[in-house]
Structure formats: structure tokens, C-alpha cells
Amino acid sequence: MQRQVALIKQSLFDQGYLDEQFMELEELQDDANPNFVEEVSALYFKDSARLINNIDQALERGSFDFNRLDSYMHQFKGSSTSIGASKVKAECTKFREYCRAGNAEGCLRTFHQLKKEHSTLRKKLEHYFQLARQAGPKETARRPK
Amino acid sequence: MQYQISSTFSSNPQSLFSLVDMAEVLRPEMLDISNDTSSLASSQELLHVLAVDDSMVDRKFIERLLRVSSCKVTVVDSATRALQYLGLDGENGSVGFEDLKINLIMTDYSMPGMTGYELLKKIKESSIFREIPVVIMSSENILPRIDRCLEEGAEDFLLKPVKLADVKRLRDSLMKAEERAFKNLMHKRELEANDIYSQLKRAKI
Numbered sequence: 001m002q003r004q005v006a007l008i009k010q011s012l013f014d015q016g017y018l019d020e021q022f023m024e025l026e027e028l029q030d031d032a033n034p035n036f037v038e039e040v041s042a043l044y045f046k047d048s049a050r051l052i053n054n055i056d057q058a059l060e061r062g063s064f065d066f067n068r069l070d071s072y073m074h075q076f077k078g079s080s081t082s083i084g085a086s087k088v089k090a091e092c093t094k095f096r097e098y099c100r101a102g103n104a105e106g107c108l109r110t111f112h113q114l115k116k117e118h119s120t121l122r123k124k125l126e127h128y129f130q131l132a133r134q135a136g137p138k139e140t141a142r143r144p145k
Numbered sequence: 146m147q148y149q150i151s152s153t154f155s156s157n158p159q160s161l162f163s164l165v166d167m168a169e170v171l172r173p174e175m176l177d178i179s180n181d182t183s184s185l186a187s188s189q190e191l192l193h194v195l196a197v198d199d200s201m202v203d204r205k206f207i208e209r210l211l212r213v214s215s216c217k218v219t220v221v222d223s224a225t226r227a228l229q230y231l232g233l234d235g236e237n238g239s240v241g242f243e244d245l246k247i248n249l250i251m252t253d254y255s256m257p258g259m260t261g262y263e264l265l266k267k268i269k270e271s272s273i274f275r276e277i278p279v280v281i282m283s284s285e286n287i288l289p290r291i292d293r294c295l296e297e298g299a300e301d302f303l304l305k306p307v308k309l310a311d312v313k314r315l316r317d318s319l320m321k322a323e324e325r326a327f328k329n330l331m332h333k334r335e336l337e338a339n340d341i342y343s344q345l346k347r348a349k350i
Contacts, residue, residue: 021306028209028309040205047201074255078284079202082306 001135008128017121022084038129044083045122051076052115059108069107070099087117192319193217197227197252197264198282203305207251207282210312216249224252224259224267233271247277248319249300254283254290262294269298280315282307 012018022037029036055072058065077092091114098106194216196207204220211218221227228234231245250268252261261281269275278300283290291302303311 024306024308025206028213030213033209036209040202043205044202074284075200078305079200081284082200082202082206 001131005128005131005135008131012124012128016086017124019084019086021081025084038132040083041125041129044079044085047079048076048088048118052118055111059111064102064104064107066099066102066107070096073099085118085121088114088121091117191215191217192248192316193219193246194249194251195227195230195247196220197222197224197250197256197261199223199253199256203253207307210307210309211251213309214312214316216312216316219247224256224261224264227252227264228259228267231268231271231274233267233274247274248323249315250277250279251303252279252281253305254281254294255285262290262297265294265297265299278319 013022025037025040051072055069055076058069058072073092073095077089077096080089080092091110095107095110095114098104098110192215194211196204196211196218198204198207198220199222201222204222208218208220219230221230225234227250231247250264252264254261261283265279265281268277268279275298279298280301280303281294281299282303282305284305286304294302301315
């Protein structure tokens, strides 16, 4: 089962959902803090849900306050970077470029794509963490004598 | 390690007995100042870092980085809270905060309200805290920003996401600085002790 978990993780990297930052997070896990990455991930999705909501509302109002939108996206990009959410981060960058260009249409399109990537990543990570839990702690675990 | 060095002694004849005792204590070979003196930071206390970031995710991340690097961590979510923590918010003055031991402040640059840059300035204006190294963290590699921070006295400027290697490097350089300060202090004490001992010898005690 460990192998399955490893393969899933590898595919997340290969398909560009995650980048090296995710590995940096894993390096910070230890026996005393075995769920650190999952905790950070949960925090990320909670925080980004709030940001998505804010942006949704701002866009729905119709008035494109590009400064405000850019500010939300700066936060979104920041936390996406910190967790290694590569595709989400890329959409954030695109969104910000459209903000700076004052391109409302571009913003809407990109935001739609961003929400898709975000949702996909969330599902994939949930699946990954669930399997990782089931597979149990890695080779560092002590075997019973 | 015991350091019972007093840098004052009385030439009052009535305290002759205590001078003899003191001469015994102050014999250089009795002073255990070995070269592998541990700094205060590593042997007794951990480095205490105050981290400031408005992002929940980044706060959790930096806290972990610092814990893994054996630091004591206090995390706050804004520059205003950082100032409150340090007693620099003007409410209580700095009364009671002189004993607060912070070895390093790490702050995000872009924060709503007060920025990390403004926080840096406030800290450098404080007579109590201006000596504390302040490190700025930012996701944006903007040279004028970096220059401005360094000019204002920032110890370092780190690009986010911060790496464990960055934190370890900071910690090591801080520990070395503490150790140097500690060794200088002990060396100074040793010189004073030697001086007193020589004077006592000359006085033929």
C-alpha cells in the first residue's frame, strides 16, 4: 500500500499539481508531527475557500475593483506557493496579469479555471492523505520484535 | 560552571580575611573558562523568535520551520500585534518589557495595515529592541524594496517560500554572535580577575 501512496504522490508531481515546496513541507514532518502536511493542507483549503468566496462576491457585484481583486489574489498566490500548489499558483499569476491590464473578461475566465484547479487539487490531496493514513507510518516505524 | 568573580575588592585592612579567600577563588587556574564554553543560547535557553505574518498558512509553516530548528517561537498575525507583544504600541510604554528576551524577529513584508517595513522602522526606533535582528520575508523579489529594508537596518531579506536552510543559517549566525558576545564577556572577566590576583600578590597577601 505504501507503494500505491508513493505512486499517487509521484503522479501529482509529474502532472504538475504539486511542486518542490510540497516536498519541503514533507521534510518537516517527523514522528512527533506526522500529520503536519495534512494540517497545512487543511488550513490552505479553509483559507482559500474564504478567498474564493470574497472574490466571487466581488465579481458578482459587477464592479471590477482590480486593486482589491489583485490584493485577494496576492494572498491566494502566496498561500498556494507555500503549499506547493503549482497549477493553482499559475492561475493566480494569470489572474493578476489580467487585473493589471484591467481585463475583466480575462479575470472571469481565469477565475473559473482557478476554481477548477483548486477543486481538483483538493480532491486529489484528500485522496492522497486518506491513503497515506491507511498505509500507516513509513519505514521509520519501529517493527514489533 | 561557576563564575564568582567580583570586580571590586576592598583594600580595607579589616577585610583582609575576605581578601585571602578572594585571592584563592581568583587564582586563574580556578576559573573554569574553557574554550568550548557553550553560549547561553545553546546550553540554557533556546533562541526566541517572534514571527509576524498575516497568512494562516505561512504562519503555520514558519512556526514549524523554527521549531524544527530548535527555536522557541511566538507567532502573531499582524505588525500591530507584534508591537503589542513588544510593548511598543504606546499603551503601557516599555515598562515590564525589558525582560522580554527576543533574539530574532521575522516579519512578512506585505501585510494589511502596517507593513513589515513599517514594523522594522518602529523596532529600530525603540531603545530596548533596536538591537534585535529583524528579517523581512517577501514573495516578491523587488530590488528597491530589498534595498530599502536593508538600509533601514534589516538583518536579511528572505524570499518566500522560506527554506529550512535559510532558517538554519540565520540561527547559526545568531548563535555564533551570542557565543562571541559571551566569550568576550568571559574573557573580559578573566582579564579583570587576573588583574586583581596580580594586585593581591603584589600586596603580598
